[in-house]
Amino acid sequence: MEALAVRLSGLDPYVDGAIRIIAFYDTLMRRRLDLPALARASAGLAECVTGIRLHDSGRATRFTADGRQASAPPSPVSTTVPIILDEEEIGTVWLERPGPPNPLDEVLLDRLAIATAAAVERYGPARTTMADPALVELAVGPDGDEVTRARALRLLGFAAELPVHVAAVRSHLPLDQIGGLICPARPVKAAPLADVGVILATAIDPARFPAGVRAGIGAAGSPGRSWREARTALRFTSPRAPVVHYPDLGALALLAEIPPDVSRDNTDVAAIARIADSPEHMETLDAYCASGSLRRAADLLHLHHSSVARRLEHIAKTLDIELTESTGLIRVKLALTAWRLLQE
Structure with a gap:
């Protein structure tokens, strides 16, 4: 592998620089550096202010090229790369380079992002939401x-x-x-x-x-x-x-504890199943059960109350339940809930 790297570096100065950056961060990762040490080392390599920010804390770790913690207000960011851990973006790394970006800046930040993710995972718990x-x-x-x-x-x-x-x-x-x-x-x-x-x-x-x-x-x-x-x-x-x-x-x-076969055999639940193919009837019945009032159901459906009354009359005949009575409303609420549980 080293012989291949040498041959590649001889072909292209960019490849030579990229390989040296990769080797630099491999060494840092073996030394198990924390985030401030990674930012300080990266700033020295990049010869400009380098920053790390994790989304969960919102705090930025910034160091200057001479190894001091940056206290001046941040300069415009020249290059930025997300930090990815467990396929989730947990933060960003960036360079505050005056003038145009260096051709190798993205390589440097890619490796810094990988090293930062490894450090976060090592000194965890990892700051990701997604877990094993x-x-x-x-x-x-x-x-x-x-x-x-x-x-x-x-x-x-x-x-x-x-x-x-x-x-x-x-x-x-x-x-x-x-x-x-x-x-x-x-x-x-x-x-x-x-x-x-x-x-x-x-x-x-x-x-x-x-x-x-x-x-x-x-x-x-x-x-x-x-x-x-x-x-x-x-x-x-x-x-x-x-x-x-x-x-x-x-x-x-x-209701969730009732065996499915028992629910299916119930007369009221079976009646709900007969109207389930009609979205209009199901929507009307749901609004009526949620509101307990014809007029409030009409408001929920944005319909005239007479239109809702005609729908409910037809539904009541199909279900063979008197919906305007308190007992009938309780029956249809329970039956509608039991029918929905069967669909899960």
């Missing part, structure tokens, strides 16, 4: 003992005294983006488990989930129990209620 799915499964799974669970949580960066909430998420958005939104103060970790995303955080703000995300949130406490609760709550989500907190379900959570 196997480690997350140890933290929330039903089979592990409490010692194993506690160790997994510690490796994920959660202190023993901190409460941990677990959220079960379905979304097309990246899990790290969702985690950063719902718990900006950190710590927060996420990983895909089977067909569901799991997010662990010390605090979760349900109002910060972005549009289009379905999420169930378990109560704080045992991560194993919170994960079970979160998955149950996820089953109760709907377009009108995309985020459900398990404690808010109360006795409704008992």
Whole structure:
């Protein structure tokens, strides 16, 4: 390999410089330098101010070419490169070079970004949101003992005294983006488990989930129990209620314990299945159940109340349930919820 490098360097001065930069950072990584030492060494090599910033802290580490910590206001950035760890951008490195960039600046910053990611991972816990799915499964799974669970949580960066909430998420958005939104103060970790995303955080703000995300949130406490609760709550989500907190379900959570065959055989649930192919009927019934009032349902649907009344009359005949009576409304709410749980 060294002989090949020598031959290549003889062909092209750029290649020679790039190889020397790579060798320089290989040496730094073997010496296990921390971030300030990496920034100082890089500034000396680049002969200009060099900076490192991690997104989670927001603080910049900047050194001048003579090895001093930069105190002057930052100059315009000439070149910047993201720091990537576990396929997630965790920060940036940059040069504040006066005048045009050096042809080798990008090579230098690429290697500095790699060295910084390695240092962050080494002196962790890693500042990424995404985590090893196997480690997350140890933290929330039903089979592990409490010692194993506690160790997994510690490796994920959660202190023993901190409460941990677990959220079960379905979304097309990246899990790290969702985690950063719902718990900006950190710590927060996420990983895909089977067909569901799991997010662990010390605090979760349900109002910060972005549009289009379905999420169930378990109560704080045992991560194993919170994960079970979160998955149950996820089953109760709907377009009108995309985020459900398990404690808010109360006795409704008992519906999730009913065997599917028992629910399917129920007369009211079977009646809901008969109108499920009509989006108009399902939307009208959902609005009526959510509001409990014909006029409020009309407001939700942006329709005249007489139009909603005609729809509800037809739905009531199909279901054979008197929707205007309190008992009928309770029956159809339970039946609609049970039918939705069967679709999960």
